[in-house]
Amino acid sequence: MSNRPVVIIPARSGEPALGWAEACAEADGIAVDLGFEEAAVCCIGSVLGPVAARLGRGSVVVCCEAQSFEPARWAETLASECGEAQVVLLPGSADGRDLAVRLAAILRRPLHAQCSSISAVQVERPRYGSTLLERVPVAGPFVATLAPGARATETPAEQDMVQVRSIDLAPAVITAEPQLVALQTPDPATVGLSDARRIVGAGAGVMSKDDSLEVNRSRFEVLTQVGLACGAALGATRVVTDAGYVDHGRQIGSTGVVVDPDLYIAFGVAGAVQHTTGLGNPDHVISVNTDPHAPMMALADLAITTDAPRTIAALAAQLAERTTEPAARPELHQSITPGSEAAT
Ligand SMILES: Cc1cc2nc3c(=O)[nH]c(=O)nc-3n(C[C@H](O)[C@H](O)[C@H](O)COP(=O)(O)OP(=O)(O)OC[C@H]3O[C@@H](n4cnc5c(N)ncnc54)[C@H](O)[C@@H]3O)c2cc1C
Structure with missing residues (x-):
């Protein structure tokens, strides 16, 4: 199996997670370093047609339509798409962070959370209230989230003819998935x-x-x-x-x-x-x-x-x-x- 990096983009109602373009650009950089043209992309969530078009990818986009947010089930589904990928990267949005921990546990890989830069051999992540930038050498496969805003990137041009491979959501793995009670706009007084x-x-x-x-x-x-x-x-x-x-x-x-x-x-x-x-x-x-x-x-x-x-x-x-x-x-x-x- 290929060690091509995989970037996972959660989406809700046709809106990709915050930081998706940066996550794709970071994963593409790693892919090029490893000799691939671009990273593989998996989208999961609801109304993925417009999401796949917005990603502007040249290669096939794997899409899993899922109406409600069930992170354990989503992670189980995505794990089978990660294969031998050395780097599995997600945007450090709320949904990305939620999925990343579960995915790392299922894949039995270390998780490097909220990094400011990611390569196949090293990640950088802020520590101690961002007073220290830590460089961590990495060996072997890992899962990482990229902090939104960590890097500049251009929003890709939309693709009219995007190639999509649809996959099914895995069966529910646990009975106690978190229940969505309400979505609230973040309180500016406390939001990160x-x-x-x-x-x-x-x-x-x-x-x-x-x-x-x-x-x-x-x-x-x-x-x-x-x-x-x-x-x-x-x-x-x-x-x-x-x-x-x-x-x-x-x-x-x-x-x-x-x-x-x-x-x-x-x-x-x-x-x-x-x-x-x-x-x-x-x-x-x-x-x-x-x-x-x-x-x-x-x-x-x-x-x-x-x-x-x-x-x-x-x-x-x-x-x-x-x-x-x-x-x-x-x-x-x-x-x-x-x-x-x-x-x-
Ligand atoms: C290694 C290193 C890391 C650093 N990391 C950071 C970092 O993460 N974040 C960061 O912010 N800085 C960082 N700095 C510091 C950075 O270089 C600047 O010194 C700092 O950002 C300047 O802050 P300032 O604009 O508030 O202050 P100043 O440079 O003092 O500027 C004050 C501004 O206010 C204007 N002003 C003055 N009086 C008034 C008034 N009455 N009404 C309206 N405007 C007024 C002035 O015209 C001026 O433009 C770092 C420096 C180093 C060396």
């Missing part, structure tokens, strides 16, 4: 930064040495609330985390968390390369900075040359006015019933 779709980034421009510790601290609290009102999680630069205003787990960058939001709003962030390498590829970037020539301003779709603390205070005041009008309050924690189109 790498899963956050909107992020407000706090830079050194938010704090002032002329202000007391308390004043600076309360400004970060206000920014957190402004972010939450917009459905955005708080991230920060290293200058801010080193100053102790924001937890190190919320530091974005090469020695912090790698993110890939749809929207990034930077307040007083210079845009140093160590910060922006962790930003992924946001669809929209807004930057508030007193220096119009700051690199973050050049990266922004909307660059606002103004004072960050005053902007934060003005936004908080406007939001306070809006919360007195209940109809205008943003819906942040919309609950979605099972079977609906939307997913987390």
Whole structure:
């Protein structure tokens, strides 16, 4: 059997898991190193036709239609497709992580979780709240998840004529599969930064040495609330985390968390390369900075040359006015019933 790498893409309602394009690109890189043209792809989940087309593969895509999320059963099905593949790679999305542990157990292989880079001989993974990047030599077959946003990649062009090989879902292996009760949009206050779709980034421009510790601290609290009102999680630069205003787990960058939001709003962030390498590829970037020539301003779709603390205070005041009008309050924690189109 071939040791061609396999990348597994879970999908729900025609939507491939977060980080799918990066996982495919990483697996393809390994495949080329091992002498193959590209990695083998297996998709599992619901409404896979459009998913297979979006992957833009030249070779056959294995598809297993499965309506409800039954990770043990899915893993059992996928294990038989992994064969002798030295590397089995999944996106580090919620479903990818859930499947990877089960797959590693069934295949009796080590699991390297939430890596920032993966090859056939070595993986890199952040450790100790992302303060350390660990390089681990690997020998023999393994399963790995790639953290979403870990690498840049282009979204492949859709394939009109994709070759699909359909496989059946394995019989149920356990009686106690997790039951889906509801799908809920992630709470920006608690969501892991790498899963956050909107992020407000706090830079050194938010704090002032002329202000007391308390004043600076309360400004970060206000920014957190402004972010939450917009459905955005708080991230920060290293200058801010080193100053102790924001937890190190919320530091974005090469020695912090790698993110890939749809929207990034930077307040007083210079845009140093160590910060922006962790930003992924946001669809929209807004930057508030007193220096119009700051690199973050050049990266922004909307660059606002103004004072960050005053902007934060003005936004908080406007939001306070809006919360007195209940109809205008943003819906942040919309609950979605099972079977609906939307997913987390
Ligand atoms: C090995 C190494 C690893 C690193 N890893 C990371 C990392 O993971 N993440 C990270 O973020 N950094 C990292 N850094 C640090 C990085 O190089 C930068 O120093 C840092 O990102 C700068 O943070 P900053 O933009 O908040 O601060 P500054 O560079 O001080 O920039 C502050 C910005 O705020 C603006 N400003 C000032 N006052 C105001 C105001 N009143 N209103 C609006 N704007 C204002 C300024 O014009 C400036 O653009 C690393 C550095 C090294 C050497």
